[in-house]
Amino acid sequence: MLNFINALPGAISQGLIWGIMAIGVYITYKILDIADLTVDGSFCTGAAVFVVLYTGGTNLWIAMLASLLAGMLAGLVTGILHTFCGIPAILSGILTQLGLWSINMAIMGMKATVAINVSTPELLDKLLVSLRFVKDVANGTRPFYRHPILVVGIFTAILILVLYWFFGTELGCSLRATGSNQNMARAQGINTDFCKVLGLMISNGLVSLSGALLAQYNSASEINMGRGAIVIGLAAVIIGEVGFSKLFHNFGLKLLSVSIGAIIYYIVIQAVLAMGLNPNYLKLLSAVVVAIFLSIPYWKNKYIRASVKTTKGVSTNA
Amino acid sequence: MLEIKEIWKTFNAGTVNEKQALRGVSLTLNDGDFCTVIGGNGAGKSTMLNAVAGTFPVDAGTISIGGTDVTHLPEFKRAKFIGRVFQDPMMGTAPTMQIIENLALAARRGQSRGLKWGITKAEKEQYQEMLHGLDLGLEDRLTSKVGLLSGGQRQALTLLMASLQKPKLLLLDEHTAALDPKTAAKVLELSDRIVAENHLTTMMVTHNMKDAIAHGNRLIMMYDGRIVIDVSGEEKKKLTVPQLLELFSKVSGSDEADDKLLLS
Numbered sequence: 024m025l026n027f028i029n030a031l032p033g034a035i036s037q038g039l040i041w042g043i044m045a046i047g048v049y050i051t052y053k054i055l056d057i058a059d060l061t062v063d064g065s066f067c068t069g070a071a072v073f074v075v076l077y078t079g080g081t082n083l084w085i086a087m088l089a090s091l092l093a094g095m096l097a098g099l100v101t102g103i104l105h106t107f108c109g110i111p112a113i114l115s116g117i118l119t120q121l122g123l124w125s126i127n128m129a130i131m132g133m134k135a136t137v138a139i140n141v142s143t144p145e146l147l148d149k150l151l152v153s154l155r156f157v158k159d160v161a162n163g164t165r166p167f168y169r170h171p172i173l174v175v176g177i178f179t180a181i182l183i184l185v186l187y188w189f190f191g192t193e194l195g196c197s198l199r200a201t202g203s204n205q206n207m208a209r210a211q212g213i214n215t216d217f218c219k220v221l222g223l224m225i226s227n228g229l230v231s232l233s234g235a236l237l238a239q240y241n242s243a244s245e246i247n248m249g250r251g252a253i254v255i256g257l258a259a260v261i262i263g264e265v266g267f268s269k270l271f272h273n274f275g276l277k278l279l280s281v282s283i284g285a286i287i288y289y290i291v292i293q294a295v296l297a298m299g300l301n302p303n304y305l306k307l308l309s310a311v312v313v314a315i316f317l318s319i320p321y322w323k324n325k326y327i328r329a330s331v332k333t334t335k336g337v338s339t340n341a
Numbered sequence: 342m343l344e345i346k347e348i349w350k351t352f353n354a355g356t357v358n359e360k361q362a363l364r365g366v367s368l369t370l371n372d373g374d375f376c377t378v379i380g381g382n383g384a385g386k387s388t389m390l391n392a393v394a395g396t397f398p399v400d401a402g403t404i405s406i407g408g409t410d411v412t413h414l415p416e417f418k419r420a421k422f423i424g425r426v427f428q429d430p431m432m433g434t435a436p437t438m439q440i441i442e443n444l445a446l447a448a449r450r451g452q453s454r455g456l457k458w459g460i461t462k463a464e465k466e467q468y469q470e471m472l473h474g475l476d477l478g479l480e481d482r483l484t485s486k487v488g489l490l491s492g493g494q495r496q497a498l499t500l501l502m503a504s505l506q507k508p509k510l511l512l513l514d515e516h517t518a519a520l521d522p523k524t525a526a527k528v529l530e531l532s533d534r535i536v537a538e539n540h541l542t543t544m545m546v547t548h549n550m551k552d553a554i555a556h557g558n559r560l561i562m563m564y565d566g567r568i569v570i571d572v573s574g575e576e577k578k579k580l581t582v583p584q585l586l587e588l589f590s591k592v593s594g595s596d597e598a599d600d601k602l603l604l605s
Contacts, residue, residue: 193454196438200446203435207443210394210433211502212420212450 027297032157034293036171038286039179040152040236041255045263045285046182046278047229048256054190055202055222057105060116062230062256064123065097066249069231070238071130074137083149087235094231095224097123102220127246138243150239151178171240178236179282182229187275189225198222230256254309259285261316342542343370343510348392348402362388363399364566370510370542375557378546384563386546387428390514393544395419407509421451424503424541426496426516426532433499436488440479440498443487444468447502471501475531493524497531504535511536513545517552529556550582560585564593 044066051059069090076086097119104115131137141147141155150156152171159165167173189195200208201218208215230252238244263277263284271280292309296302350363362385370376378386392399393406395416403412406422427433434443445460445468465483472480475497479490487495496516503511513532517525533556536543547553553560560577562570562585569592572580 189456191459192456193449193459194456196442196446196459197454199438199442200435203437204432206427206432207435208446209417210420210423210425211446212417212452213446213454214415214417 024297027294030293030297031290032161032170032172033154034289035286036152036154036157036175036240037237038289039172039175039282040233040240041252041289042233042259042282042285043175043179043182043236044230044233044252045256045259045281046179046186047226047233048253049260049278049281050186050222050226050229052257052260053202054199055219055226057112057202057219057223058116058253059098059101059223059226060113060253061097061101061119061123061223061227062116062252063249064120064127065094065227065230066234066237066252067127067244067246068093068097068123068130069234070244070248071127071137071234072231073235074139074238074244075130075132078137078139083151087151087232090231090235091228094234095228097231098224098227099220101227102223105223106216106219124246131244131246135246136243139239141242147242150242152236152240153242154240155242175236183275183278183282186278190274194221251306251309254306254313255285255288257317258288258309258313261313262287265316265319342372342374342407343368343393343544344403344405345369345389345393346403348389348399348404350388350392350397350399361566363392365402366563366566366568367402368561368568368571370544370559373540373542374559375536375541375543376545376559376561377553377557378544378561378563379548379550379553380563385566386563387514388566389563390512390544390546393510394423394425394512422509424450424506424508424511426499426503426511426513428515428518430492430495430499430519433502434487434490434495437486439484440472440487440490441465441468441483443498444471444502444505448505450506450508452506471505475501491524493520493528496520496528500528500531500535504539504541507539507541509542511541511543513543515546515548518548532556550585554580554582554585562589562592564589569593 044062048059048062051057072093073086073090076089077083081089101115101119104110104118105112110118128135139146139150141153147153147155152174156165156169156171160167160170190199197208197213198218198221200211200213201215202222205215208218234249237248260281261284263280263282266284266287267276267280271277292305295305295308300308345366345368347365347367348363349365352358352360352362366385366389378389380386391397393404395411395414399412403410405411406419409422411419411422425433435446441460445464448464469480469483472483477494477497479494479498487498490498516532517528520528529552532545535541543557545557554577558577559573560570560580561568570588
C-alpha cells in the first residue's frame with residue numbers, strides 16, 4: 024500500500040503525459056470518427072526526434088517543435104493514403120505505423136534506445152519534465168514548480184485552450200461537421216478530404232509531442248515505447264467519457280476529461296502492479312478493459328431495446 | 342439557370358448489376374423555375390439530382406449552373422451554387438452539433454473557412470428570428486444537438502440551412518417521403534414559402550403526383566433514365582392525375598407504369 028502511495032505522483036505525471044496523446048486520439052476517434060492507428064508509430068517518432076535533436080545540442084523548445092512537426096508529417100502521410108489513395112482509414116494507419124518503425128530506427132541511428140545523459144546536471148536541469156524531478160521536489164532539492172504534475176498540467180491546460188479555440192473557429196467547425204456527417208459537410212461546401220487530413224495531422228502532432236515529453240520524463244527514447252498507444256488512448260477517452268460525460272458538456276471540459284481518464288488509467292495500472300501483477304500482463308489487461316468498455320454501448324442498445332419490448336407486452340396485457 | 346446537356350450515367354458498368362441510370366438527359370431550367378420531378382422507382386430522378394449536385398461524376402454530357410460549367414467540379418465546390426435537402430432526414434444535418442452550429446456552417450456555404458470564430462453574435466439573433474418563423478419551437482433550443490430533433494424538424498431546419506446562403510439552385514430530393522402525412526404537408530408548405538420568398542430556382546423530386554401537380558410551375562416525368570414528359574405554364578396548371586397517367590402510358594407505351602406510379 025505504501026509502495027502504491029509513493030508511486031502515485033509518478034503515476035499521475037505519466038498519466039498526464041499520456042493524456043496529451045489521448046487528446047490526440049480523441050480528435051481522430053471522437054471528432055473525426057476515424058480509428059487512427061498511426062499513433063503507435065508517431066508517438067515514438069516524437070520521442071526519437073526530440074532525443075536526437077536535444078542530445079545533439081538543439082534548444083529544448085525547438086526540439087519539441089520539431090517533434091510536433093514530425094508527428095504532423097506522419098499524420099499527413101496517413102491522411103493522404105486514406106483520402107487521395109482511397110485506402111480504408113484503419114489500414115492507412117497501420118501502413119504508416121509499420122513504415123514509421125523503420126523511420127524511427129533511422130532517426131535514432133539504427134539503435135533501439137537513445138538516452139539523454141541525465142548525469143550531466145545542466146542537461147537534466149533544462150528538461151521540462153523528468154522522473155527525477157518527482158523525487159527532487161519531494162526531497163526539497165528542486166523548487167515545487169518543477170514538479171512534473173504541475174508542469175505537464177499547465178502544458179495540458181494550454182493545449183486544451185488552444186484546441187478549444189481552434190475547434191470553435193470556422194475551420195474547426197468544418198472538421199467537426201466532417202466527423203459528424205460527411206454528406207452534410209460536403210453539401211455545405213466543406214472539403215471533407217482536407218478536413219480529415221488536417222485532423223489526422225493535428226492528432227498525430229499532439230501524439231508526437233506527448234512522445235517527446237515521455238522521452239524527457241524517462242530520459243530516453245525507445246523503439247517500442249509507442250506500442251499499444253492507441254489502446255491506452257482509447258482507454259483514456261472511454262474512461263473520461265464514462266466518468267464525466269454527465270458532468271462535462273463543454274468541449275474544453277471534454278478534453279480535460281480525456282486527460283483525467285489517462286491519469287485514472289495510470290493510477291489503476293499502478294494499483295494492479297502494486298498488487299503484484301507481472302508487468303508483462305499489462306498489455307493484455309489494457310486490451311481486455313478497452314474491449315469491455317467498447318462493447319458496453321452496443322450491449323446497452325440491445326438491452327434497452329429488449330426492455331422496451333417487454334414493457335409494451337405488459338401494457339397490452341394490462 | 343440550370344442547363345443539363347445529354348448526360349449519361351451507368352452504374353456497375355460491365356457487371357451483372359449494370360444499370361443505365363441516365364440515358365441522355367437534357368433539361369434547361371430558367372431563373373425562378375420551380376420544377377417538380379416524378380417517375381417510378383429506378384426512373385433516374387434521384388440520380389439526375391445527384392449528378393447535378395456532384396455526388397458522382399457523369400459518364401458523358403455537361404452540367405452548368407448560372408452559366409458556370411460545373412461538370413468536373415467536385416461536390417463540395419458545387420455546393421457554392423446548390424442548396425440541398427435529402428430524402429433521409431439524417432443526411433442534411435450534423436447530428437452531434439448544435440442547431441446554431443449547423444446554421445452557422447450552412448451560412449458559410451461556398452465561402453472559405455478560416456480561423457475566425459465559427460458563430461458571430463449577430464448571427465445568433467438572426468437565427469433565433471428565422472427559427473421562430475418555422476414555428477416549430479426551435480428558437481428556444483439553439484444549443485440543442487440536432488440529433489435530438491424529429492425527422493420533420495430536421496427537414497425544416499435543412500430547408501432553412503439550404504436557403505441561408507441564397508443558392509442558385511435548390512434540390513429537394515423526396516424530402517417529405519420519410520415524414521408522416523401531416524408533417525410532410527407542413528414541410529412542403531414551408532418549401533413553397535422559402536422558394537417564393539427567395540425566388541429560388543428549384544427542382545423537387547416527389548413520389549406524390551398530386552404534390553407534383555400542386556407545386557411549382559413546371560413538371561417533368563422520368564422513365565427509364567430519360568425525361569419523357571415536360572409540361573409547364575398553363576398546361577401544367579390544368580393538369581390532373583388521370584391526365585398525367587394517360588399521358589405517361591402513351592409516352593412509355595405500356596400500362597404497367599400505372600400501378601408502379603400509383604403504388605409507389
